[in-house]
Amino acid sequence: MERKEFLHKMLTLGGELEKTDVGSEISMIIADANHLIDNFIKSLDEGKKEPITKSYASKKLLITKCNDSMMWYSNKIDEVVDFIREESDCYLSRDSSGFVNMVKKGDAKIVTVYN
Numbered sequence: 265m266e267r268k269e270f271l272h273k274m275l276t277l278g279g280e281l282e283k284t285d286v287g288s289e290i291s292m293i294i295a296d297a298n299h300l301i302d303n304f305i306k307s308l309d310e311g312k313k314e315p316i317t318k319s320y321a322s323k324k325l326l327i328t329k330c331n332d333s334m335m336w337y338s339n340k341i342d343e344v345v346d347f348i349r350e351e352s353d354c355y356l357s358r359d360s361s362g363f364v365n366m367v368k369k370g371d372a373k374i375v376t377v378y379n
Contacts, residue, residue, distance in 0.1 A: 325372040
């Protein structure tokens with residue numbers, strides 16, 4: 265089996281594990297590993313010899329809409345903000361003043377950002 269084919273199979277397995285309810289920490293590890301494997305495959309395709317730098321995945325919130333102009337994130341549509349944790353009806357984030365504040369679930373989605 266060729267290296268690229270083997271790595272693609274690993275990516276597929278990682279994607280299947282991510283669909284299970286095994287917790288956000290494992291999903292973050294899988295996302296980080298998938299990103300590193302993608303970089304490795306890209307470097308193979310480009311024939312690069314230098315080492316691949318490690319990046320870290322973190323969860324953030326992408327603000328997609330806000331119908332309430334009084335919410336702290338009303339001027340942050342299409343921006344990424346900090347994600348602290350998910351509650352039953354909202355996400356907790358940190359506003360620009362540094363305070364923990366809520367974001368309505370219908371107004372944002374969790375995204376993975378690579379540093």
